[in-house]
Amino acid sequence: MRTTPALRTTPAALGALVTALLTAGALSLGGASPASATASPTHNHDVVWGTIVAPVDLKIRDAPSTSASIVAKLPADSQDRVECQTRGTNVWGNAYWYWLGGVQGWASAAYVDTGGQHVPSCATSDPCKEYKPCWDTCQGGYNRYH
Incomplete structure (x- = not known):
């Protein structure tokens, strides 16, 4: 099989490109201030x-009531995950x-x-209103849906 000059130089060209990219990345990190180079943990x-x-196994209900x-x-x-709280049936x-x-x-x-x-x-932070019954103690019910 005959090899053309383009095929012989392709690996060398790729190697040079990779080296250039790695060097550019190292230079950009090297010029960064210590505060920005170190990622701070996020919580x-x-x-x-x-x-x-x-x-015993805790019963999860469709409304905040022991009869739900x-x-x-x-x-x-x-x-x-505990998304929010509301008042319901008194338990202990x-x-x-x-x-x-x-x-x-x-x-x-x-x-x-x-x-x-x-x-x-x-009442102030309802992340789940699309898929749970609305519990409104002022109107006394949980059968209304959003």
Whole structure:
């Protein structure tokens, strides 16, 4: 097989191009200030994780009420995102319920440990209004949908 000059120079040209690109990248990093060259860790403080602390599987409901339909169950020590809180049926002296974003249902705050993190109110921060019933304690119901 006959090799043309173009085929013989292609690997050399590619090698030179790669070297030039790597050198340019090193130069641009070398000229950066120390503060901008080091990436600082980022933390999403908006995400609240809750750990299930119920003695048995926790019943996740379609409304913040012990009489609402069960949509799922979560075992003890499992975790889910706590999106927001609202008031509902009182469970062991705690009237708050959390909307869990992963399982898409309500859990009594009496059985969810958030590690002391602030959970926003569903009235002011409703990240899930497209797919959950509206719970409006002022109008006394949860059967209205957005």
